[in-house]
Ligand SMILES: O=C(O)CCC(=O)C(=O)O
């Protein structure tokens with residue numbers, strides 16, 4: 001395991017925990033190369049950092065320009081890293097549940113001068129639930145951010161305030177800080193998640209944090225945002241995987257294990273969903289997927305004959 005009790009306690013108490021070098025170079029290197037394929041037009045190094053007089057509200061949407069969602073038009077490496085067995089195990093341990101679902105996976109490329117990435121302190125629950133973050137750990141979410149490039153304070157590191165520090169800064173726990181005075185108070189407690197490439201930050205939709213600007217000349221920050229929830233938690237959502245028909249799902253499906261695919265809602269081998277009919281139809285839909293474990297668990301012989309609907 002790449003995590004321990006201390007990480008779990010830190011996440012539960014502070015809202016955040018960081019594990020430097022969670023992914024080895026052999027694991028994140030191919031994903032970095034996939035980023036370079038997916039983002040071929042790195043802006044030229046003519047950074048223009050916005051000054052205090054520039055209108056940040058007009059500039060703000062630009063920070064979200066370079067985002068792609070799973071599945072990715074690149075190799076199996078980037079398509080599988082959101083479902084890395086250690087991420088799944090960590091999410092289960094943090095939520096204290098046996099089954100988790102992946103509900104968010106996107107890339108994000110930020111470049112010095114391309115946008116103003118500075119954000120106000122906020123919590124992310126507004127576009128992950130129609131209510132508010134749950135009290136119980138099992139009803140919460142695990143929101144991972146990991147990095148494919150080294151991140152320093154000058155590379156737009158995530159700034160955050162732990163839950164105890166939010167209470168110190170604002171006099172009570174909070175999920176929003178709408179006043180400038182509150183933002184200022186939070187800034188006095190902010191920490192920087194400056195970490196090397198391959199490192200992992202775990203937080204949730206109830207944590208106070210903000211994006212920060214890239215100020216190093218010609219710099220880039222490549223990250224992935226990956227969210228898990230307990231299986232069956234219908235209160236939480238972000239992507240609808242099924243909506244993505246026509247996108248390269250075979251890059252995930254053909255390379256993933258049954259445990260990884262279960263995180264996307266695909267029933268495991270032996271599940272009653274798998275009948276002779278559903279097995280053969282699914283195999284016809286994804287011909288390159290090795291479904292032998294699914295067939296044998298159901299006692300069905302795989303054939304190349306077109307199935308009846
Ligand atoms: O990319 C980051 O460092 C944080 C961005 C963020 O918090 C957000 O867009 O909600």
Ligand SMILES: [Fe+2]
Pocket residue numbers: 122123124209210
């Ligand atoms: Fe956020």
